[in-house]
Amino acid sequence: MTETAQQSTDQPNRGVRLPRDARRAQLLSAAQDVFVANGYHAAAMDDIADRAGVSKPVLYQHFPGKLELYLALLETHGTELVSRVREAIESNPDNKQRVRAAVGALYEFVDREDQAFRLVFESDLRGEPAVERAVEQASSGCIDAVAEAVTADAGLDHERARLLAVGLVGLSQVTARDWLDTENSISRDEAVNLMSTLAWKGLAGFPMQQG
């Protein structure tokens, strides 16, 4: 039994009091649903409060404003993603399998039920430094993780290795989103296989190319 049950569409539990942590978690969850569905701008604080079965001031007792609420989600999922990618890479000895694991981690993140990736990869809030920083942090976290693994193997200097890493992460991210949009598509495993093979074969061209 989930004591912090979500109020999806109706609000049967309006008025019930929750411990502070549970309430905060519930608000975050509701906010995520609304932000994912509508984007930052179209998401109204009223919508979020309604979704949580709560009124607006309650929201403002837990978060100082809309931006902070958004940032809390963004940072959580950003670091989450970076962790998953790092784990995937570090828990595999072989470099080829590392690439596959990294691509797999990206796909898994995109395939999550809560669609958290839309916050990180499709944020519609621009010009806000804190947001750009959070997104940049997630992005460069993944890139650095891949770049480290690639540098040694491909025998490239840091700058070029990083560009390759950017390519691999971008490739995974974009294809993962496309794969998700294409409903009746091939299985996730096969998509990951295709992409990691593409990446690996591509990388294989480089040591001899440079040295």
Next chain:
Amino acid sequence: MTETAQQSTDQPNRGVRLPRDARRAQLLSAAQDVFVANGYHAAAMDDIADRAGVSKPVLYQHFPGKLELYLALLETHGTELVSRVREAIESNPDNKQRVRAAVGALYEFVDREDQAFRLVFESDLRGEPAVERAVEQASSGCIDAVAEAVTADAGLDHERARLLAVGLVGLSQVTARDWLDTENSISRDEAVNLMSTLAWKGLAGFPMQQG
């Protein structure tokens, strides 16, 4: 005394009448600057009018609303991009050079002075069907062009070829943007070389993989 000579402080041409087409073009240019700099939401119609040295009602005599103005730019640059990619592919006989030309076209587009790519690749307007359609059209236009070239060469079925094409386009697009952000970086040509090599070597792994 009552000279309205204040005109020349910011916008020297304030008050000057222009033929309809010229005015429209100027407005589009101003709008692009503002949309690129601030994104859709933060761009105010007043800003655009000011930037064009014109007042707001003039804007509304040429475009029925903010959305239509935005769409006009989006569609123009979207089709422009697709054309460039198609040209790049079709004007090269060799498949390897086709890949390089396609990647080069993406980089060129991103490297344009007016930064039009930010409208197509970083649009912060979501939920508006017309916008999603325009972006989708640009995206799929590029993808299809690449997919056609890839299908024959790699001996893959349509679905997998398309996924690969998505990967190549995504790879180019993401790395191009990253390359642009990294000021003191390697030259565009070398970046294009790196990426198209990565793509080509990666693709080379596929005919034998499947057949």
Next chain:
DNA sequence: CAAAATCTCTACCGACAAGTAAAGTTGGGT
């Protein structure tokens, strides 16, 4: 040179959403 048509500007309206103050309500401690 004068008058009208046309273009442009200043000033305004209304909608919408973030954030808040004060009233109302519920539950826990004694």
Next chain:
DNA sequence: ACCCAACTTTACTTGTCGGTAGAGATTTTG
């Protein structure tokens, strides 16, 4: 059972921005 404290809610304020009406200027035409 009662009262206090914390939690919730209703209802409001405020600021911003898309869009518009009517006044003012300028070029063209008779």
